[in-house]
Amino acid sequence: MTSRKLLMFVGLVLSVIVYQTLLADLLTVGSARPDLILILIVWLTLTRDLTWGVSFAFLAGIIEDSHTPQFLGLGAFLKIAGAVAVYLISRRVRTDRLIIKIGMVAAVVLAHDILYFLVVYSFDVQLGFATLFHTIIPSAAYTSVIAAVVLYLAERQLTIKFES
């Protein structure tokens, strides 16, 4: 990993920390909270490679998990699994269209949150269902909207760089 790449990686991790401490509360609407980390994981896995995706997933996941010590590692594991899933899907499906990327973000957020809350609630399906409609689906929808903006801007930025 070159120093430029390392710098970019550190910048991304820092942006996650800044987002979680300073911005996350401001962006929360009701029970829906955008998952910026998962958006970045999908974006890195699709535009860089799997190593980038899982490395970022592990570090950001562990940092995020430090808020809930009893489940330290769970978020990181699910995020790594999400990155691997995105990578495997991207090998079989064309992912150059923005809508596909947004769909992948929505699917990863849904899968991640459902599995996370199932483990947290000790596989209590009733409680899981309640959380699904109250928190998980609104968060996935909100994250998809944010992802649409972020991925569109990122794609445009890359195109401009390529053309210039």
Added chain:
Amino acid sequence: MKWISFAVVKQKAFRTSLTLAAVSLLFLFLPKEARESVSAAIQTIFYSHFYGIKDKLNDQYEVLFKVYDINRQLNAKIVDQTLELTSLREHQKENERLRNLLGFKETLGYDLIPAEIIALDPKRRQNAVLSEISSEKSVSSNLPVVNVDGLVGKTTSVLNDLVTVELLTSPNCRVAARDANTRVLGIIRWVGGRHLLLDNVSLSDTVRVGDTIITSGLGGRFPENLPIGTISNVEVGRSPFFKTIDVAPFVDFGALDELMILKRSK
């Protein structure tokens, strides 16, 4: 299975993924104390500085919000007072018009001539001598004398720059006065003691303890509306025709210092 083993063995990215996933699961299955220690360490390393910044930003935001709130209140007050001021100005103009219509004399202004007491009758405090009168100001007798609290007395004689003042506490001093609330007229005089007496108020007139007594201007010597004191006691029955009304003067006649002579401006 063949594909999985190929991926794991051949592809570096998958090996990295498996390693990191294993490390994550290792964290998840650590003893409770160890997990808490690791979490605390991560929080300290990554979050402590940012939470400090967040707290400071929150404080600044609260201060800004308070300032914004105070600003809104002050703006509302300014608007309120501007409206009140406009209304008062309109009332002033209306008052002037009505006075003109009714043929009232315009309330005349007075010049204030400052003076200092250089001598005071120490026992009975009936008279005082003033000095430091500027030679440019021609002072005559029978001019009202006041201080910041209210009416003090009137000038009686002038010799060079020395002026003698007859205080309200002199038995010879009489002032036409009225109750500021009920507009009842009377005469203020001193009959001994600490208080003044509001005389010539008939038994049927209404006056209340606490009412302010001011000059009525009817005697022609003192302008109207100069404060004199407040009613401290009202008695009925001592006189067959009048109420006995005690008035506590606003002016402390035992501590007179700077006085002003009121002279009608030309």
